[in-house]
Each structure stands twice: as structure tokens, then as C-alpha cells.
Ligand SMILES: Nc1ncnc2c1ncn2[C@@H]1O[C@H](COP(=O)(O)OP(=O)(O)OP(=O)(O)O)[C@@H](O)[C@H]1O
């Protein structure tokens with residue numbers, strides 16, 4: 042089933058979850074499985090709240106809700122950058138369930154490579170040295186879905202946009218995953234997508250932000266209320282307002298690291 046199939050959210054919410062594996066290199070309990078109902082089935086990621094590793098800067102037990110809040114923001118804006126994600130009970134208690142995105146491994150969007158190997162048209166983010174001292178660059182593609190993702194990360198204050206959290210879907214769309222470290226009230230934007238600093242936001246991104254802003258005056262707070270605090274919602278609105286007032290990709294704020302580590 043296509044991740045954007047309209048039947049997916051209800052299936053995620055009400056289907057029977059069966060766990061078939063665990064993503065071993067993940068730092069939290071990130072499980073892989075299927076959700077089935079009425080003969081329909083999708084593969085999913087299930088992150089039980091109970092499996093969340095405590096962090097110094099985010100309140101305990103809130104990561105799953107932040108992932109759902111990030112999905113709701115993405116949908117309200119029309120970015121459709123987050124695979125459908127719900128909060129529900131599962132085999133290890135309440136947690137987030139997100140549809141699994143099959144990826145096209147031929148289609149790269151973010152990379153670390155030698156300066157001579159940068160694909161044409163890609164944007165450089167960082168120059169570094171490899172383990173043997175050889176020069177390396179962190180680069181990403183210059184395509185509209187990534188521009189939308191970068192704007193989404195700014196307004197959700199995403200502290201963890203690693204290269205591995207940017208997926209090229211087999212369905213041709215681009216998806217972001219792992220939004221547990223979003224929507225904090227303090228500035229924590231950490232991303233590999235810095236390629237457009239100082240450039241104006243594309244027009245459709247501005248339109249999406251306006252849609253999001255009007256949803257924040259309408260029904261979105263009711264939906265977000267279950268997942269984030271009122272202050273976090275107010276700060277989200279303030280970030281949208283600030284970006285609409287100055288519709289350019291901002292520079293790193295200078296507080297804390299601008300790039301997540303590891304970058305992949
Ligand atoms: N919905 C999804 N569809 C496809 N792949 C996914 C999905 N969610 C996660 N993944 C893959 O699994 C990896 C680990 O998942 P995720 O980053 O969400 O877990 P995590 O526990 O937060 O891990 P870490 O803290 O190590 O980043 C991702 O980097 C991505 O490659």
C-alpha cells in the first residue's frame with residue numbers, strides 16, 4: 042500500500058499490530074512490524090513510549106507524541122513530508138506507529154563524499170576530513186521536496202535531521218522520519234539541510250506556511266494539544282510567523298551545534 046493511500050491512517054490506528062523485528066542500530070526501542078485489518082496490511086515502525094531513552098533536554102515520555110505532532114503539522118501545511126503516524130496502544134503499551142516507507146536506494150538525497158565526487162547541482166553544507174585525513178564534504182540534492190523538508194524542520198524546530206532521516210520513497214516522494222526531537226520551545230534546529238541559507242523560500246513553501254498559520258488559528262491546536270504543551274504550540278506559531286515575516290532560509294542560530302552528530 043502506498044504510504045499516502047488515504048486508508049493508511051485508519052489502518053494504523055485500528056489494525057492489529059504484529060512485531061517482526063527490531064531496528065538494531067536505533068537508539069530507542071524501534072520495532073518493525075505489520076498492521077492488518079480487513080484484509081489490508083501495511084508495514085510499520087512502532088516505538089513504544091516505554092522504550093524511549095531518557096534525554097537531558099526533552100521531557101521523558103514525550104518523543105512518540107512529538108512524532109505524531111510533527112506529522113499533524115506536516116499535513117496541516119500540506120508538506121506531506123512525514124509518513125502517516127499515529128499514537129495508539131500496541132504490544133508494548135502506548136507508542137507511535139508510523140507507516141514504513143520502502144526506499145529507492147539508487148536515489149540519494151544526502152551524502153558524504155570526496156569533493157571531486159559531488160553530484161552536479163548538489164549543495165555543500167560542510168567540509169571535513171575523513172579518518173585518514175582525506176577531504177570529505179557533506180552535500181545534499183537541490184530539489185523542491187528537500188526545500189519543503191528544510192522549511193518544515195525550521196518551523197518544527199527539528200533537532201535531528203540526519204542524512205539517514207531523509208528517505209527517497211519508492212513511490213517517488215521524499216519522506217522524513219524520526220521526529221521525536223521536535224517542537225521544543227528553545228532553539229534546537231540541527232539539520233544537514235543547510236544548503237539554501239540566505240535564499241528566499243520557494244513560493245509553494247510560503248503558501249504551505251500560510252496554510253499552516255491559518256490551521257493554527259483553526260482546528261490544529263485541538264489536534265496538537267494531546268501531544269505538545271501550550272507553550273510549545275505558541276512557539277510553533279511564533280516560528281511560522283517569523284519565517285513568513287522574513288521568508289528566507291535562516292542561518293544557524295549560533296546556539297549549540299547546527300548539524301546533528303553523527304550526521305547520518
Ligand atoms: N517510517 C519509516 N520508513 C522507512 N524507514 C524508516 C522509517 N522510520 C525509520 N526508518 C529507518 O530506521 C532508522 C532508525 O529509525 P529512527 O531513526 O526513527 O529510530 P531511532 O530509535 O530514533 O534511532 P536513532 O536515535 O539512532 O536515530 C532510520 O534512520 C531509517 O533508516
Ligand SMILES: [Mg+2]
Pocket residue numbers: 206219
Ligand atoms: Mg534516527
